[in-house]
Amino acid sequence: xxxAGNVRVENVPDPKIQQPTDAxxxxxxxxxxxxxxxxxxxxxxxxxxxxxxxxxxxxxxxTGADVPGLHRGDLVVAPFVWSDNTCxxxxxxxxxxxxxxxxxxxxxxxxxQGEAVRVPQAQGTLVKLPxxxxxxxxxxxxxxxxxxxxxxxxxxxxxxNPRTTVTVIGDGAxxxxxxxxxxxxxxxxxxxxxxxxxxxxxxxxFGATDIVSERxxxxxxxxxxxxxxxxxxxxLECVGTLPALQTSLxxxxxxxxxxxxxxxxxxEVPLGFPEFMNNITLTGGVAPARAYIEELLPDILEGRIQPxxxxxxxxxxxxxxxxxxxxxxxxxxxxxxxxDPLTL
Amino acid sequence: xxxAGNVRVENVPDPKIQQPTDAxxxxxxxxxxxxxxxxxxxxxxxxxxxxxxxxxxxxxxxTGADVPGLHRGDLVVAPFVWSDNTCxxxxxxxxxxxxxxxxxxxxxxxxxQGEAVRVPQAQGTLVKLPxxxxxxxxxxxxxxxxxxxxxxxxxxxxxxNPRTTVTVIGDGAxxxxxxxxxxxxxxxxxxxxxxxxxxxxxxxxFGATDIVSERxxxxxxxxxxxxxxxxxxxxLECVGTLPALQTSLxxxxxxxxxxxxxxxxxxEVPLGFPEFMNNITLTGGVAPARAYIEELLPDILEGRIQPxxxxxxxxxxxxxxxxxxxxxxxxxxxxxxxxDPLTL
Numbered sequence: 001x002x003x004a005g006n007v008r009v010e011n012v013p014d015p016k017i018q019q020p021t022d023a024x025x026x027x028x029x030x031x032x033x034x035x036x037x038x039x040x041x042x043x044x045x046x047x048x049x050x051x052x053x054x055x056x057x058x059x060x061x062x063t064g065a066d067v068p069g070l071h072r073g074d075l076v077v078a079p080f081v082w083s084d085n086t087c088x089x090x091x092x093x094x095x096x097x098x099x100x101x102x103x104x105x106x107x108x109x110x111x112x113q114g115e116a117v118r119v120p121q122a123q124g125t126l127v128k129l130p131x132x133x134x135x136x137x138x139x140x141x142x143x144x145x146x147x148x149x150x151x152x153x154x155x156x157x158x159x160x161n162p163r164t165t166v167t168v169i170g171d172g173a174x175x176x177x178x179x180x181x182x183x184x185x186x187x188x189x190x191x192x193x194x195x196x197x198x199x200x201x202x203x204x205x206f207g208a209t210d211i212v213s214e215r216x217x218x219x220x221x222x223x224x225x226x227x228x229x230x231x232x233x234x235x236l237e238c239v240g241t242l243p244a245l246q247t248s249l250x251x252x253x254x255x256x257x258x259x260x261x262x263x264x265x266x267x268e269v270p271l272g273f274p275e276f277m278n279n280i281t282l283t284g285g286v287a288p289a290r291a292y293i294e295e296l297l298p299d300i301l302e303g304r305i306q307p308x309x310x311x312x313x314x315x316x317x318x319x320x321x322x323x324x325x326x327x328x329x330x331x332x333x334x335x336x337x338x339x340d341p342l343t344l
Numbered sequence: 345x346x347x348a349g350n351v352r353v354e355n356v357p358d359p360k361i362q363q364p365t366d367a368x369x370x371x372x373x374x375x376x377x378x379x380x381x382x383x384x385x386x387x388x389x390x391x392x393x394x395x396x397x398x399x400x401x402x403x404x405x406x407t408g409a410d411v412p413g414l415h416r417g418d419l420v421v422a423p424f425v426w427s428d429n430t431c432x433x434x435x436x437x438x439x440x441x442x443x444x445x446x447x448x449x450x451x452x453x454x455x456x457q458g459e460a461v462r463v464p465q466a467q468g469t470l471v472k473l474p475x476x477x478x479x480x481x482x483x484x485x486x487x488x489x490x491x492x493x494x495x496x497x498x499x500x501x502x503x504x505n506p507r508t509t510v511t512v513i514g515d516g517a518x519x520x521x522x523x524x525x526x527x528x529x530x531x532x533x534x535x536x537x538x539x540x541x542x543x544x545x546x547x548x549x550f551g552a553t554d555i556v557s558e559r560x561x562x563x564x565x566x567x568x569x570x571x572x573x574x575x576x577x578x579x580l581e582c583v584g585t586l587p588a589l590q591t592s593l594x595x596x597x598x599x600x601x602x603x604x605x606x607x608x609x610x611x612e613v614p615l616g617f618p619e620f621m622n623n624i625t626l627t628g629g630v631a632p633a634r635a636y637i638e639e640l641l642p643d644i645l646e647g648r649i650q651p652x653x654x655x656x657x658x659x660x661x662x663x664x665x666x667x668x669x670x671x672x673x674x675x676x677x678x679x680x681x682x683x684d685p686l687t688l
Binding site for chain 1: 433436438440441501598599604607608610611612613614615616617619620621622623624625626627628629630632
């Protein structure tokens with residue numbers, strides 16, 4: 001990405017093992033994230049550009065000496081933060097704060113939107129997938145790298161359980177994944193706030209019980225009406241904007257929890273005296289996807305959840321720029337990126 | 345209170361049963377709250393004044409027809425919010441959001457800083473205390489009406505347990521109660537931030553393991569040094585000012601929780617991208633003291649905790665104004681108010 005609206009596919013040096021803890025993975029499936037759209041909308045122009053992509057699954061091509069659990073040919077998924085999976089933070093399930101981890105597409109690390117990636121801390125980062133390269137489950141398995149785990153993190157940190165009512169803010173891929181996750185954790189009432197009918201229809205398929213298409217004060221009123229005036233115990237904020245957060249605080253029940261997983265496009269949160277008197281909790285944050293993959297994987301393999309349905313468009317790697325455009329224009333919900341025929 | 349710095353003791357009509365759910369309680373012990381100091385510092389002058397006081401224990405003098413569990417002569421403590429103890433919020437332990445509850449000293453309800461109080465929803469609100477009127481435990485039992493339960497709420501909502509490190513911000517009566525509560529919940533490392541040596545000394549008696557007297561960035565650095573650079577898993581914010589909250593966010597460990605129980609003197613909280621990336625939770629709020637009294641009472645009766653030690657000055661009811669002055673001037677930590685000799 002060279003700046004707002006400017007994504008180019010270019011040749012870069014092939015990744016090679018640099019550290020004994022590295023692996024090289026040939027990318028089978030990647031995708032464009034809602035969070036990629038923030039720089040796509042506003043990044044200042046740069047001369048050299050930056051790598052992009054933090055969601056991918058693929059095939060191990062090479063491993064360093066200190067990656068005992070992985071071998072050439074293994075099919076693996078990478079969470080959107082790499083980590084050693086052994087430090088105290090990882091042991092607590094907070095792999096996003098790993099003492100030896102980091103982000104893709106930064107500081108000399110490859111991005112996932114490419115042909116291959118050098119994976120640091122490969123033993124800790126990558127999770128093997130027991131499927132073949134042509135599995136129809138690849139799109140759903142790819143969501144383990146970010147959106148499904150992010151929706152799950154949102155629901156878990158909010159404390160969703162069979163006794164909690166839920167509002168999900170946002171009908172993007174993360175919001176829809178939050179619906180799957182809330183349903184999976186037993187929630188019986190899931191109100192989805194979104195205004196794209198094709199997306200909210202998918203939300204209903206995933207387990208939403210009510211759709212609220214109104215926004216702002218009108219949307220808050222509608223959720224209040226649906227809940228006897230009280231709001232819901234938990235609110236899953238899957239957008240990241242201040243208006244979405246304000247809506248969250250407007251629909252949360254006294255004693256309830258707002259969990260946010262959309263990268264916040266604000267610096268200050270309106271949590272003053274009224275929220276204090278109502279004992280409102282704000283939680284969530286960047287999802288430690290690695291912590292959740294083993295738990296969620298069987299539900300995908302056994303067909304109980306189908307998060308891959310969030311992908312409604314596929315582009316070849318060479319057309320990644322078109323994928324960004326389609327997502328930014330809201331023509332596509334989430335764009336899957338496959339290797340180009342030439343690469344195959 | 346007629347305005348900032350203007351507290352007067354005046355004759356008002358004797359409280360009488362108005363509703364079948366009322367009781368009248370003769371006040372044995374009341375006190376001045378840190379939160380009373382906010383209006384004492386800034387309340388605009390008024391012609392008629394407002395009642396004050398929301399912490400008291402006393403003796404039941406009369407009961408309405410619908411207060412089956414209480415009788416004349418019962419010694420009782422009142423939590424700082426009255427509630428029916430039967431609605432859905434109360435059942436969840438959130439008595440501060442009771443559907444039929446309210447605050448003392450508002451809307452025609454008496455304040456606790458007086459000779460007697462009409463108690464609405466008396467059956468749900470009042471808790472019997474198995475002691476005599478001359479018990480030496482009265483000061484500690486009085487803390488059940490607010491500060492001990494508030495400190496406990498702070499520690500509970502923060503998730504304090506034997507595996508969490510704790511920072512307590514503020515060496516007032518609530519902060520010291522939070523130290524008692526964190527210790528009681530098993531915390532082994534409790535860092536108390538405060539700069540009044542007599543108070544932090546009491547904090548050490550209550551279970552604090554480290555005292556940090558520096559404030560602001562310097563205080564944050566000091567707590568970071570004490571915790572290997574990481575900060576503590578939980579932060580108990582017992583002040584209510586923006587700087588105290590900023591300090592809390594500066595000393596909380598990634599993945600950690602800040603709980604606030606001081607009435608917030610701010611409207612916006614700096615919880616932007618850095619706090620998101622660190623998965624910081626903000627929780628707490630006004631404490632549902634009623635929910636905690638039965639749990640904490642045995643520890644006081646059996647001498648395991650002595651929260652009454654936060655009272656370091658006693659005034660007669662007629663000298664309540666002097667109590668405010670001494671607390672506002674930081675000459676007294678917390679002021680106990682007893683009936684005047686004339687009343688006795």
